[in-house]
Amino acid sequence: MGATGNKIYFGLSTIISALPSLFGYHLYQKGRKYVAYLLYSSSFFVFGLFIAIFISYQTLRHGTPYVFSFLTKINHLLAPIAKNLAASRILGPCISLVVRSIFFVCFMFIIMSDRLVRTFLGRFVGKHASERYISVCNAADPNFDMFDSTIPQAPCLENSEQFALKKRTSVQPGDQKGFLTDQMQRPKYSQPLAYTLAVACKLVYEDIALIKYELSRAGFDVENTFKPMAYKNICAFIVEKEDDIILVFRGTNPLNMQNFVTNLNINMKPISSPTASMGKVHEGFWNAMGDPAPRVKPEEGSTTAVVNDTGITLHIELSGASLYRTISSAVTALKKILGFMTLHMFKHVVDPIDSSWMGHDTDITSHSMYSQAENWIMDLCERPGLRKDELGDRLSPFIGLDNTGTLRKPGKKRFYITGHSLGGALATTFLAKMMQSESPLLEIFSGLYTYGQPRVGDAEFSRVFTPQMSSKIFHHAYNNDVVARIPGWNGYYTPPGTLVFISASYNITFYPPNPQTNEPVSVRPISFLHLSGLLNSHVIRRLPKESFLKVAFRVLFPFFINDHFPANYCDGLRSGRVKRIVMTEGNFQGGQDNEEEEGEEAKLMAQNQRYSTINVQAVP
Structure with a gap:
């Protein structure tokens, strides 16, 4: 940063720091002196x-070279010591155990702190109707209304004939022959459905009791179909409404260190289906999901072991038939107890887990997340439809999750996968494992909707999903959400399917994959040179309607972190309107702000890139 850069930095710093003081001066004129003094103080603090x-x-x-030099000397000094300790059969394991124990203690302390943080934030937002405190992720906006009848439909996204008509009337100058338009497949997208799933992604951060309360209020069959799941440190739930099944993965818990360990395990792991390579994926996400349960039909007359959800249980028999039997059986029991406690305490120290979501009596290490979810969904599919007894095979309008009267046969299931942040990455991973294992669930797969998900795999992985499947995959990116743009190294590529970009003004633009290569469109880089966060005019207009905590978060956290909160996606889909579907050929970065759209299109034309745009008019 040179002299000019320093001047720009301090100029912007002064302007930003002065904003609370200007607002404080306005309040001071109205007699609210103490609040004004607080805002004056915050200006000094921000500056x-x-x-x-x-x-x-x-x-x-300026100090980096000295730091590197110092660290290099330390490395040369400690390397032989560490090597000798690692080779030792006694000191090496002991030191390793001490380090793991310290990590375990810190892990458990932070997990328990989650309750304290929720209680503290509860002073500002109060308790939920379920008598539970709201999580950190949702404390600033604790609204969980899952359906909104005012969200308009985009007919050409809902109806094939409407889409074909739009294609014929939307040839652009850069696509005079209509080539790209002819190749374009309809993104099978529903905005009301996207909103409902976004709220579900927001809801999964809460306690199970709160989740069940809100799902019941929204009309889901909680009593018969709800299933919460956990595998080590990832969480999800499954629920059904009118033959629509949703699988919702939880994102990163800010107070769970193991979630961050999963996120940071960015090594690329090659995967393949029985017939072909599927590219490389994020090793942390892939391993966190676990493997499918083996599909082996038991032979006639054979016995099948049943694994209890309570985990490994130790059974002890004591005998008091005589003094000798009393003492010997007690000593044997004591040995078993000490062995059991030592073995399993060491296991949990080495691989600490978060059992707070499912409860401490549930085994969350023996059954993978994938096998739990697949088995429960297949069980739901075998149950009769809610209206089958009344209507037989006749078509009937089902309201379902998309809030429309969709005609389909009673008993015909639809399966949706969704998640926010880490949950979105796990949702994409789940679908990839369905493809890899040729799961029967592929027959009822109806959509993958993710929000602010990080990148999961390389370019080959992003293109391996067929065009028919890609038309059901939608990854949403809100404005400058940083997580939707990482990792940007090590060969990572944009997620598969259609990019749905939500601008700060809540305008929604679709960027389907390239029709020739099935290559998805990347979201544009974060724009640091445009006014964002508290300096964005659209955000400023929404501030009076926002809670005190949400405004506080906007002040405390940078705009590219604030844009990642799930509430932004819910608000954008609830209040936003689908404006355009943009199809391009060649490398292209989607997600332009309104102020940049005309300039980007002119740039594309100057570079002779072929593109086609369908303007969408949403109707009630």
Whole structure:
């Protein structure tokens, strides 16, 4: 950062720091002196924070060579010691156990802190009707209304004939022959459904009691179909409404270190189906999902072992027939208890898990997330439809999740997968494992909707999903959400399917994959040179309607972190309107802000890239 850069930095810092003071002056004129003094103080605090960041940056910039030199010397000094300790049969394991134990204690402390943080935030938002406190992710916006009849439909996204008509009337100058338009497949998307699934992704961050309360209020069959699941440190739930089944994965819990360990395990792992390669995927996400249960039909007359959900259980028999039997059986029992406790305590220290969501009496290490979900969904598919007894095989309008009267046979299931952040990555991984194992669930798969999901695999992985399946896959990116753009190294590529970009003004634009190569469109890089966060005009207009906590989060966290909160996706889909479907040939970065759209299209035409745009008019 040169002299000019320093001037720009301090100029922007001064403007941003002055905003609370200007608002405080306005309140001071209205007689609210104490609030004004607080805002004046916050201006000094924010400016001091900018100065601290500048000093830290300059220190790091000029001191980096010295730091590297110091670390290199430390490395040369400790390397032979570490090598000898690792080779030791006694000291090596002991030191490793101590380090793992310290990590385990920190892990459990942070997990328990989740309750304390929820209780603290509850002072601002109160308790939910289920008598549970709201999580950190949703404390700023604790609204869980899952359906909204005012969300308009986009007919050409709902109806094939409407889409074909739009294609014929939407040839653009860059696509004079209509080539790309002819190749374009209809994205099978529903905005009301996307909103409902976004709220479900928001809801999964809460306690099970709160989730069940809200699902029951929304008309889901909680009593018969709801199933919460956990595998080590990832969580999900399954529920059904009118033959629509949803599988919802939870994103990163800010107070679960193991979630971050999963996120940061970014090594690429090659995977393949029985017939072909599927590219490379994020090793942390892939391993977190676990493997499918073996589909082996038991032979006639054979016995099948049943694994209890309570995990491994130790049975002890004591005998008091005589003094000798009393003492010997007690000693034997004591040995078994000590062995059992030592073995399993060591197991949990080595691989700490978060059992708080499912409860401490449930085994969440023996059955993979994939096998739990697949088995439960297949069980739901075998149950009769809700209206089958009344209507037989006749078609009937089902309201379902998309909030429309869809005609289909009673008993015909539809299966949707969804998730936010880490949950979105797990949802994509689940679908990939369905393809890899040729799961029967592929027959009822109806859509994958993810929100703010990170990248999961390489370019080959993103293209391996067939066009028919890609037309049902939608990854949403809200404005400058940083998680939707990472990892941007090590060969990672944009997620499969259609990019659904939601701008700060809540305009929604679709970017389907390239019709020739099935290559998905990447979201544009974060725009640091445009006004974002508290400086964005659309955000400023929404501030009076936002809660105190949400405004506080906007002040405390940078805009690219704030844009990742699930509430932004819910609000954008509830209040937003689908404006365009953009199809391009060649490399293209989607998700342009309204202010940039005309400039980007002109740039495409100047580069002679072929593209086609369908303008969509949403109707009630």
